[in-house]
Amino acid sequence: MKLYVFNPDTDMAMANNEENYMAPASARRMAQDLAILPIWYAQPGSAVLAPSAYNADFLQRMKNVFSLSVQLVTEPELPDYADSQIMPWGWNPAFRKRMLKGGIAVRKLLTTDDLSEYRGLSSRVHTIFLCLIFDVHKVDYVCGKHRLVEGNGKEVFSDVVAKGFGGSYVFKSIWSGSGKGLRWCRRGLTKATADWCKRELNEHGAIIVEPIYDKVGDFAMEFYSDGQGKILFTGYSRFITNEQGAYHGNILISDVEVEQWLRQYVPLQAVVNIRECLQKGLETIYGESYTGPLGVDMMVCRQEGEHPYAIHPHVEVNVRMTMGIVAHQLYKNFVTPDSEGFFSIDYYSSNEALRTQHEQDTKDYPLIVENGRVSSGYLALTPITPQSRYRAYMRI
Structure with a gap:
């Protein structure tokens, strides 16, 4: 039982x-x-x-x-x-x-x-690996990058972490989820956030830093790992967060309706390509090491360039049951x-x-x-x- x-x-x-x-x-x-x-x-x-x-x-x-x-x-x-x-x-x-x-x-x-x-599998570090996989496969309509900051916590320099991030970024704990363990820097690095970073670095040896994106909405792809090398897609979930990124709730709609929502911003084939690339990446990392549900949080973002919108396909990987499931x-x-x-x-x-x-x-x-x-x-x-x-x- x-x-x-x-x-x-x-x-x-x-x-x-x-x-x-x-x-x-x-x-x-x-x-x-x-x-x-x-x-x-x-x-x-x-x-x-x-x-x-x-x-x-x-x-x-x-x-x-x-x-x-x-x-x-x-x-x-x-x-x-x-x-x-x-x-x-x-x-x-x-x-x-x-x-x-x-x-x-x-x-x-x-x-x-x-x-x-x-x-180790639950660490946010794996979002960096997924990012590299998307870069290697050159998947279209994709945005999102993560940077690992390592050290003993003696110093955290805003000009280092903000490089390439436009001066607006968010720090993330290595182990946390559901919008927790985040420190937002919309106007540069404050002393309170620098002290928080030092504590995290002293305790865990690393933190993640990412740009703050122009988000349109949140959603997730939900999966199941069979522990035998296969990652099975089980459906979508749309969810809402507050300004600090904390989970607020889920919109209850069908998978078809989630895809219709996404098609307002990117072609459906792009969504399929992202899902297939993600599955391959998840199988590499989790396929034979973890059995159970997992959810990958994503965002639709506005951007400048060839496409006005893109999907950030690896905001967070939750190696556990999720509210989206x-x-x-x-x-x-x-x-x-x-x-x-x-x-x-x-x-x-x-x-x-x-x-x-x-x-x-x-x-x-x-x-x-x-x-x-x-x-x-x-x-x-x-x-x-x-x-x-x-x-x-x-x-x-």
Whole structure:
């Protein structure tokens, strides 16, 4: 049996790389509030690890409305599922220790050597390798470059990192994701950012620096690596970020509609060429070293030159489950065809504020379900409890 676990702190835990890592309180709250989220993307006949309080009743209600063949497993029950195939949001040493301590058989978990290799595969450094592959194959309608800054953190010179970037650039941590670990320099390098860079260089030995592009919109290509050398394309996702690059939510539309959106800016054949080149690059890096889902974030950008628009095809590679894959599965399995909507994770400063918004959305957008699929309305994808600060929802 496959046992799914939502551990959204995995990027931070991977950066820390210690088995005794403890996530910040906000990340622990998110993991608690949204523990049952995997029911929406788990394979039929599998299980999801979550507390029974509130989640058991919520799951039963969802089963009464949707075609869900998933069961709930609580932490004390883990020894009964010792031989399950563990399907986390992402792997890291602290998660491995948690599963081992909970009763999962050691043979069902990644080894420490596996985790070390996985950490290397999760590094943003690989975006540089992908960039080189696109340069070698001379793929048209492509933009995007990354530069690796290495050293011991003694000095970071703005004239060095900004060279060729027009004085407007962004620094990225080696290990982070979902718009985190970014420092934006729109008017040169500030002392606060220089100090941040020094800390990153001292801790991890390197950072990434990139130009700030004239972005039109965000999207991603989602893949699955079979661990045998093949990278399979599973679909697109369109998403929205804030000005700091942090994830805000996904637009729920079909793959065909994503391609129609892209065709406003570049020919469809260019999108196909980019996807095929990317698959070859991913197979080289991840094909035989990683088994599981991965998503590649991209941007449509305005540019000067022969083509007014281009695609940045390797903004970020997420070697784990992604919100884009969740959104793709939601639309594919639980939304009526030709409908569209929005999927998001919201945080509220108080439970009262969350409950007020939830009740208002329930009233303003009444849910209509036809043959197990949402045709319109608001649906909370996790229970809203007296302790909740986070909610996952879709509105069609």
